[in-house]
Amino acid sequence: MMAFFISELKFMRLNTLTNKQTKLLIDDTLLILIMATLACCGLIYEYLLSHYSARILGSVETVIYAIIGIMIVSMGLGAFAAKKVKDAFQGFVVLELTVALIGCSATLFIASVIGFSQTLPQIIADTFQIPNDVFIKGDFLASLNWLSVKLPYLFAFILGFLIGLEIPLIARIRETVYGQHLAHNAGTIYGADYIGAGVGAAIWVLFMLQIDINQAAALTASLNLIAGFIFLIRFKSYLRHKVKLIIGHIFLALLIAMVFAFGGNWQKQMQNMLYLDKVVYQTQTPFQNLVFTERLLGGGYDPIYNFYINGRLQFSSLDEHIYHEFLVHPAMQASARHDKVLIIGGGDGLALREVQKWQPTEVTLIDLDPHLIELFKQPEQFLPPHLADKIIKLTKDSFNQAGVNVINDDAFIAIDSLLAAKQTFDTIIVDLPDPSHPDLNKLYSVNFYYRLKNLLTGDGIIAVQSTSPFHAQNAFISIAKTLQTAGLHSEQYHQNVPSFGEWGWSIASKMGRSPSQRLAAIESLDVPTTWLTLPLLNASFIFNKGFYADQDKVKVNYLGSNVLYQYHQKAWEIETEFSN
Numbered sequence: 001m002m003a004f005f006i007s008e009l010k011f012m013r014l015n016t017l018t019n020k021q022t023k024l025l026i027d028d029t030l031l032i033l034i035m036a037t038l039a040c041c042g043l044i045y046e047y048l049l050s051h052y053s054a055r056i057l058g059s060v061e062t063v064i065y066a067i068i069g070i071m072i073v074s075m076g077l078g079a080f081a082a083k084k085v086k087d088a089f090q091g092f093v094v095l096e097l098t099v100a101l102i103g104c105s106a107t108l109f110i111a112s113v114i115g116f117s118q119t120l121p122q123i124i125a126d127t128f129q130i131p132n133d134v135f136i137k138g139d140f141l142a143s144l145n146w147l148s149v150k151l152p153y154l155f156a157f158i159l160g161f162l163i164g165l166e167i168p169l170i171a172r173i174r175e176t177v178y179g180q181h182l183a184h185n186a187g188t189i190y191g192a193d194y195i196g197a198g199v200g201a202a203i204w205v206l207f208m209l210q211i212d213i214n215q216a217a218a219l220t221a222s223l224n225l226i227a228g229f230i231f232l233i234r235f236k237s238y239l240r241h242k243v244k245l246i247i248g249h250i251f252l253a254l255l256i257a258m259v260f261a262f263g264g265n266w267q268k269q270m271q272n273m274l275y276l277d278k279v280v281y282q283t284q285t286p287f288q289n290l291v292f293t294e295r296l297l298g299g300g301y302d303p304i305y306n307f308y309i310n311g312r313l314q315f316s317s318l319d320e321h322i323y324h325e326f327l328v329h330p331a332m333q334a335s336a337r338h339d340k341v342l343i344i345g346g347g348d349g350l351a352l353r354e355v356q357k358w359q360p361t362e363v364t365l366i367d368l369d370p371h372l373i374e375l376f377k378q379p380e381q382f383l384p385p386h387l388a389d390k391i392i393k394l395t396k397d398s399f400n401q402a403g404v405n406v407i408n409d410d411a412f413i414a415i416d417s418l419l420a421a422k423q424t425f426d427t428i429i430v431d432l433p434d435p436s437h438p439d440l441n442k443l444y445s446v447n448f449y450y451r452l453k454n455l456l457t458g459d460g461i462i463a464v465q466s467t468s469p470f471h472a473q474n475a476f477i478s479i480a481k482t483l484q485t486a487g488l489h490s491e492q493y494h495q496n497v498p499s500f501g502e503w504g505w506s507i508a509s510k511m512g513r514s515p516s517q518r519l520a521a522i523e524s525l526d527v528p529t530t531w532l533t534l535p536l537l538n539a540s541f542i543f544n545k546g547f548y549a550d551q552d553k554v555k556v557n558y559l560g561s562n563v564l565y566q567y568h569q570k571a572w573e574i575e576t577e578f579s580n
Contacts, residue, residue, distance in 0.1 A: 027177050030234055032192045034227045035170050038096075039196030040203065041227075042163040044220045045103050046071050047204045049159065052107045052213050053152035054310075062437070062569070063152070070153055071160030078164020085165065088172040089238040095169065096228030097248050099162050104221035104259045106155040107213055110148075111267045117148040167193060176238075209286055214263030218256045225252055277306065281383050285371035292387060305390055306499070307348065309372075309433065316499040317394060320350055323497045325532040326540070328354035328429055330493065330507055331463035333525060334518040337426040340364075342418075342455065344411045344443075345465075346431035347372040349395040352404065355429065356396070357527040362403045364425070366415070370408040373399065412442050415451050424457050430464040434568060435475065441565040444479060446558050449486035453510060461515055462488065462508045469494050469543070470502035472571035474554050478564050482557045483508045491516050493540040516541050 050067035085091035171185050182188075208216040229249050236242055277293035284290075288309050295304040305317040315323065328351055332338055338358040343351055347367035355363055367373055374381075377399035379388035399406070407414050411432075430452075435441045442448060444464075452462060464483065469476040469492070476492065483490035488508035497503045507515040516538075525534055557564035 024178060027234065028174065030230070031170060031174055031177070032188065034231055035166070035189055036192040036196030036199070037223055037227045038163070038166050039193040040200035041099075041103070041220050041223050042075075042166075043197040043200035044204050044208060044216070045159050045163070046156075047201075048208070048213065048216055048220065049106060049152060049156055051209075052110070053156075067152060067156045070156040071163070074157045074160030075164035078161040079168055081161070082165045082168035082172075085169060087240075088169045088176065089235055090240055091165075092169045092173065093228050093232050093239065093245055095162060095165055096224050096231070097245075097252060099159070100221040100224035100228070100252055100256065102155065102159055102162070103224060104217050104256050104263075106159070107217055108259065108263055108267055110151045110155065113151055114148045115269075117144045173235075177235075212264040212284070214267055215260050218260035218263065221256050221259075222253075225249060225256065277304070280305075280387055283371070283375075283382070285369055287369040288372070290372065290375065292383070294387070303390075305387065312433070312436075313499060314433075315348060315350060317390065319498050320394070321530045322495065322532075323500070323503065324350045324354050325529050326493070326495050326497075326503075326537075327351055327431060327463055327465060327505055329525060329527065329529060329532055330505075330515065330519060330537055331427050331429060331461040332358050332527075333522065334507070334509070334515045335427040335461045336459035337457070340423075340425045342366070342425040342428045344415075344428070344430045344432060344452075346429065347376065349376045349398040351429055351431045352398040353394075353396045355427075356398055356401055360403065360426075362405065364405045364407065364418070364423075366407045366409060366411045368408065368410055373406055373408065412448060415448075415455060418455055419451060423455065424460075425455055426457050426460045428452055428456055428460070428462045430462065432465060434465075434467045434472075435564045436568060438562055438565055441557065441562050442559055444482060444557055444564050445561075446482055446486050446556060448559070449483050449488065453487055456510050458511055460510060461518075464506040464508075466492065466504045466506045467568060468500065468502055469504040469547070472568050473547070475564055475567035475571055476504050477548065477551050477554045478557055478567055480506045481551070481554060482564070485556045489514050491541060492543075493537075494543065495536075495540050 046068050049071075050064040053067055054063040167189055171189055174185055174189070175182055208219075232239065232242070232245055232249070239245065277295040279291055280294045281292040282290065289311070291308040291311075293306045293308070295306070297303060302317075307314045307316075332341075332355065339361045341355050341358075341360045341363045343355065343363065343365040345367060346352060346365060347369060352363060352365060375383070376391060376395055379391040382388075383391060398404070407417075430443075432443055433440060435444050449462075456462060462483070464479060466479045467475050480490045480492050483506055488510060490506055490508040491514060492504055492506050494502060494504040509515050509518075513521075519534075520538060522534065525532065525537075554567075555561075555563045
């Protein structure tokens, strides 16, 4: 009888131990999954904030790297500060509420402050009847503007600091649950962290980039909230003020739902304040943010439409003809033939419109973004009717004309396919954005121009959009020297385009007479133009006294050197500081 009793006691003890071990296993698995989820959210917050900040601040790579760098450093500071949190369980739940709140509202808050800082000068001007040509930028307004552009970095620091608290708190919670020091605690948690971050990167690339940025923020914040709520329910015995915490989760869930549903419209209204005119169309492609604005003039005059990519003006319907006529016709006029033409960039179809005046048999256009091409190829499918009509009039429906071949690819890669197919072109027009970040810098390199040279017929001409010779003189000169180093005879010309200011282009021949010599030998332009005349064109090759005096000090832009990118960044940073 005694033996039976002892045996039963051992069985009950074993069963108790088994239940306890099962509970520990469930709790630990839950904590590891929560850590992986938080790591996923943390990486998405990094990408989301850097992506949005680059869109509104302009300098894409600089901003992205700065935001990610700030968040990593602040995460380290947060990890150090975690020891100040006395109650790891209570602190963790409050932490996740805070991270979710800031994560879902950061971009909205930034947009609101920037929008307010842009409109306040106009409000003051209207109130005190200050003339429109007087730009108000006094001490307070300058400080507000400075603060508005620093906010993304501030939020990056705050979010990074809070995310940095998570790992040490989870580590302490695991040891409390187990009731002992865990030898492999750090390894287990960091393993979950790294895997979760990898999942976050995949979610960002495959899904988050395709949706509105506020919806992405709201979905990410909801993961934080869910993780915190599950933790709250599972470990409620360790927590104080449970009712208040549950109420906090409910209110934050409602806020996140509102951000998901209405945040996009609110942010667009705030972001629209960044533009001088009314925003009539806006979309985000996987590659860039596209915006059309409208300025109503009244008095029977046609509205003015401006087109922006990532906040940078690409053209204005008021004077785009000046830019595109100077870009295209000098090269076409100087080329011996016009049968086959290559356009690199020019996804708005306006350079293509000018090229088609020469009646080429074939035009190949390379642009990275297929959504941009479709927007200008079939505007009636995407744009408001009145804007679609205007775009069709501007482009002359250029993409739908015979002989147009569009290649959607990175031009740096796409031209290799053309070289492999042994194609050649009578004229090459390079209509790319300014080299404002390293990804574009490679498309202004010796390597790129050398390969373009091999695509050019012997008596052909290349024209390259070359930024402002007034605002970015070294960058402008560097483009010509880079073309020269690639084996082309390069020259430069310039003209005032009111929307851009003083603007410049480079033009180069492969052999024979220089472009300016060829143009000087003709008596008139062979196609009709709106602005350009032959005397105006010939005069555009003349620069002010001393313009090229220091050209020997200007460096050539080799692939990987980022020389041109640095010239461009430095020039426009100085210009921005001066204007402020």
